[in-house]
Amino acid sequence: MSTTHELVEGHLSQSLENLRTDELLLNMGPQHPSTHGVLRVVVTTDGEIVKAAKPEIGYLHRCFEKHSENVDYMGVAPYVDRLDYLASMNNAMGWAIAVEGMVGIEVPRRAEFIRVITAELQRIASHLMSFGTYGLDMGAFTAFMFGFRDREMILDIFEMMSGARLLYNYMWVGGVSRDITPEAIAKIKAFLDYFEPKIDEYNDLLSFNKIFIERTKDVGVIDVDTCHSYGLTGVMLRGCGVKWDLRKEVPYSIYKEVEFDVPVGSGEMGTLGDCWDRHIVRMREMKESVRIVRQLIDNIPSGPHRGKVGKVVKVPAGESFSRTECPRGELAFYIVSDGSAKPFRVRCKSPCFLNISTLDELTRGVMVADLIATIGSLDIVLGEVDR
Amino acid sequence: MTFEEIHQKLLAKFPQAVQGIEETVPEKSLKIHPEHIVSVIRFMKDEMQFETLGDLCGLDYPALSASCVAYHMQSYAHKKVVRLKCYLPREGAAIESVTSLFKAANWLEREAFDMFGIRFNGHPELRRILCPEDWVGHPLRKDYQTPDYYNGMPVPLYFDNPNESTAGNAHK
Amino acid sequence: MIPSDSVVMTSVDEVLSWGRRNSLWPLTFGLACCAIEMMATGASDYDLERFGCGVFRATPRQADLMIVAGTVTLKMASRIRTLYEQMPEPKWVISMGSCSNKGGPYWHEGYHVLKGVDRVVPVDVYVPGCPPRPETLLEAVMMLQKKIRVQESSMGLLGSLRKQV
Numbered sequence: 001m002s003t004t005h006e007l008v009e010g011h012l013s014q015s016l017e018n019l020r021t022d023e024l025l026l027n028m029g030p031q032h033p034s035t036h037g038v039l040r041v042v043v044t045t046d047g048e049i050v051k052a053a054k055p056e057i058g059y060l061h062r063c064f065e066k067h068s069e070n071v072d073y074m075g076v077a078p079y080v081d082r083l084d085y086l087a088s089m090n091n092a093m094g095w096a097i098a099v100e101g102m103v104g105i106e107v108p109r110r111a112e113f114i115r116v117i118t119a120e121l122q123r124i125a126s127h128l129m130s131f132g133t134y135g136l137d138m139g140a141f142t143a144f145m146f147g148f149r150d151r152e153m154i155l156d157i158f159e160m161m162s163g164a165r166l167l168y169n170y171m172w173v174g175g176v177s178r179d180i181t182p183e184a185i186a187k188i189k190a191f192l193d194y195f196e197p198k199i200d201e202y203n204d205l206l207s208f209n210k211i212f213i214e215r216t217k218d219v220g221v222i223d224v225d226t227c228h229s230y231g232l233t234g235v236m237l238r239g240c241g242v243k244w245d246l247r248k249e250v251p252y253s254i255y256k257e258v259e260f261d262v263p264v265g266s267g268e269m270g271t272l273g274d275c276w277d278r279h280i281v282r283m284r285e286m287k288e289s290v291r292i293v294r295q296l297i298d299n300i301p302s303g304p305h306r307g308k309v310g311k312v313v314k315v316p317a318g319e320s321f322s323r324t325e326c327p328r329g330e331l332a333f334y335i336v337s338d339g340s341a342k343p344f345r346v347r348c349k350s351p352c353f354l355n356i357s358t359l360d361e362l363t364r365g366v367m368v369a370d371l372i373a374t375i376g377s378l379d380i381v382l383g384e385v386d387r
Numbered sequence: 388m389t390f391e392e393i394h395q396k397l398l399a400k401f402p403q404a405v406q407g408i409e410e411t412v413p414e415k416s417l418k419i420h421p422e423h424i425v426s427v428i429r430f431m432k433d434e435m436q437f438e439t440l441g442d443l444c445g446l447d448y449p450a451l452s453a454s455c456v457a458y459h460m461q462s463y464a465h466k467k468v469v470r471l472k473c474y475l476p477r478e479g480a481a482i483e484s485v486t487s488l489f490k491a492a493n494w495l496e497r498e499a500f501d502m503f504g505i506r507f508n509g510h511p512e513l514r515r516i517l518c519p520e521d522w523v524g525h526p527l528r529k530d531y532q533t534p535d536y537y538n539g540m541p542v543p544l545y546f547d548n549p550n551e552s553t554a555g556n557a558h559k
Numbered sequence: 560m561i562p563s564d565s566v567v568m569t570s571v572d573e574v575l576s577w578g579r580r581n582s583l584w585p586l587t588f589g590l591a592c593c594a595i596e597m598m599a600t601g602a603s604d605y606d607l608e609r610f611g612c613g614v615f616r617a618t619p620r621q622a623d624l625m626i627v628a629g630t631v632t633l634k635m636a637s638r639i640r641t642l643y644e645q646m647p648e649p650k651w652v653i654s655m656g657s658c659s660n661k662g663g664p665y666w667h668e669g670y671h672v673l674k675g676v677d678r679v680v681p682v683d684v685y686v687p688g689c690p691p692r693p694e695t696l697l698e699a700v701m702m703l704q705k706k707i708r709v710q711e712s713s714m715g716l717l718g719s720l721r722k723q724v
Contacts, residue, residue, distance in 0.1 A: 029638070031638065031642060033587045033615075037591070037594070038635060057516065058516060058632075058634055059590075059634050059638075060630060060632060061518065061634070062665050062669060062672055066670065070668050082591075082664070085591065085595060086595065101413060102413060129595075145602060148602035148603060149604065151599075152604045165690075166690050167592060167689065226490075229491065230489075231439050231440050231461075249466055250466055316412065317412075318412040318414075319409075319411045319416060320414055321414060321441075321442070334442065336446065345446055349444075353494065354491055357490075357491070361490075382591070383591055386517060517671075518671060531670070533668070533670040537633050538637070540636060541678070542633070542674075543674070544666045544667075
């Protein structure tokens with residue numbers, strides 16, 4: 001005769017087989033602490049497993065391309081700053097290089113040095129923000145505090161150089177808007193000495209933390225063919241093991257003259273191309289940026305900080321597609337000029353736009369918590385996605 | 388692989404598709420007939436090692452009464468970017484979608500539709516992506532007028548008099 | 560307040576007003592670039608927690624301050640109104656940055672930008688800047704605290720209860 005326990009078990013397993021469940025439509029609305037901005041993800045879940053996660057964007061569409069048709073080339077620079085607002089020096093450098101390529105302006109050596117130093121410091125600040133917010137998404141609040149503390153030091157340096165903390169309007173067509181002072185150089189050197197050992201400390205704190213590894217390994221795995229199909233560049237591509245960095249392959253400015261490595265993911269903790277690989281690539285890129293700034297900071301040549309550019313930049317009729325390596329991928333500007341003072345058409349190809357479009361494919365069949373981990377590893381900034 | 392070599396190779400394979408070169412500075416573009424764009428891009432992807440679609444955007448030329456779709460094909464092997472332009476009529480512009488070749492085209496074509504009104508035949512889900520679903524008009528066209536109201540909210544800062552802004556008067 | 564050795568005499572609405580202004584819990588409502596400066600204000604260098612705005616609540620049901628930080632687009636405007644209506648009384652709104660004050664740098668050609676969040680929600684304090692420095696946001700919070708003290712003390716307990724109904 002079977003026991004009560006066996007009777008109950010048998011009854012339960014029978015009723016579970018006939019249990020009809022429905023899928024739940026969950027709206028990770030535009031206001032959410034972990035979506036890095038106003039992103040809406042419409043998630044269909046079967047219990048805890050995600051069946052589909054469709055991102056809906058456009059909640060921060062600020063009409064950048066329409067504005068750029070109504071101001072002149074110098075006036076587009078503040079709008080370009082506000083695209084990827086965490087890396088505005090890199091955006092501005094991309095725009096300045098795009099316009100200089102069309103006009104044929106030669107940028108003085110001193111300006112090139114200052115540009116690369118500020119661009120690499122901005123890359124460090126952007127990756128620190130990514131490190132901090134990724135930790136915050138995973139529940140590690142200390143990473144956020146440490147990341148912001150060091151980021152404030154970089155913002156102090158930028159305030160000394162350009163006058164602003166977040167959106168600088170510093171890189172002008174032809175050079176930079178203000179020269180660098182010896183106090184700023186001393187401050188940068190002090191920051192580099194302070195910050196380099198901190199990267200190892202942050203790796204010990206977060207990257208090699210058992211809980212963080214368990215949450216990010218084998219999650220959000222992407223392979224190289226999918227990357228090419230979606231047009232992904234930057235850390236997404238380097239996390240899959242492809243050693244492609246525009247600063248090395250198609251160098252612009254003075255990147256040919258500096259030595260640095262390109263870190264790639266290798267699947268050391270989980271699968272190749274998972275969230276952990278992308279995170280460690282960002283941490284290692286910070287080290288390489290420190291290396292670049294150290295090579296340049298003591299050897300800034302003297303000279304003008306801006307080339308000879310008139311008050312109104314005259315761009316001849318033509319078209320140009322120019323791309324630069326920003327912290328989130330390859331930012332490209334396609335400028336169509338008809339010879340007048342204002343651009344005819346400016347198209348900004350943003351890497352985050354393509355990054356977020358992969359979300360549905362990356363998160364089939366994972367749990368809801370892994371969805372958050374994947375969004376964090378894509379490192380999107382909605383200002384650039386929606387323009 | 389220079390631009391001229393790419394042009395000659397495509398001309399040899401698709402003589403009726405390649406309509407010519409736009410001699411713009413600093414970079415030239417290839418004009419492709421809209422009907423053959425999918426086969427040209429498939430050939431570039433499979434045979435010429437242009438692995439990625441870098442960008443897809445729309446353009447509006449009211450002076451030529453045309454709109455245009457510009458494709459930027461990127462090659463990692465050759466470290467090159469080539470621009471293909473397909474000119475379409477301004478009203479009722481429609482072109483074949485390349486979503487079957489590149490998944491990036493899904494969202495990029497939705498944006499070109501949203502901003503210019505260019506339809507992409509064969510696209511799985513052609514709807515607006517940046518503007519709201521019930522938006523009227525295609526904003527990046529040169530003859531676009533900003534609407535006065537959207538769902539009861541005034542859109543411009545002022546209507547006729549710069550000193551009378553449509554100021555806030557929200558109630559609790 | 561008449562303080563003595565171990566007893567303090569005060570009025571109910573002063574205590575209420577003291578409690579409300581010194582524990583303003585903000586809603587995490589960063590939209591764009593100003594959100595980064597709001598996060599920097601909440602981080603260690605310009606600590607917002609010492610003003611009582613310790614925890615940033617993710618749900619509007621538990622928040623009493625909404626800091627609209629960033630550009631408000633037409634697509635987002637209806638959601639802002641919904642979030643505002645979900646917040647329980649008493650509630651206050653700080654409009655941070657020029658985009659939410661009057662449209663900011665996007666005022667001219669922004670077909671999709673709402674020229675000021677005060678078209679959908681009533682605003683108590685406006686903070687200028689693009690983006691405003693963290694110290695400016697701290698000043699705005701202090702100004703709001705002063706406003707709460709003045710408003711509540713002038714209306715009295717019955718007045719503030721009547722306002723909520």
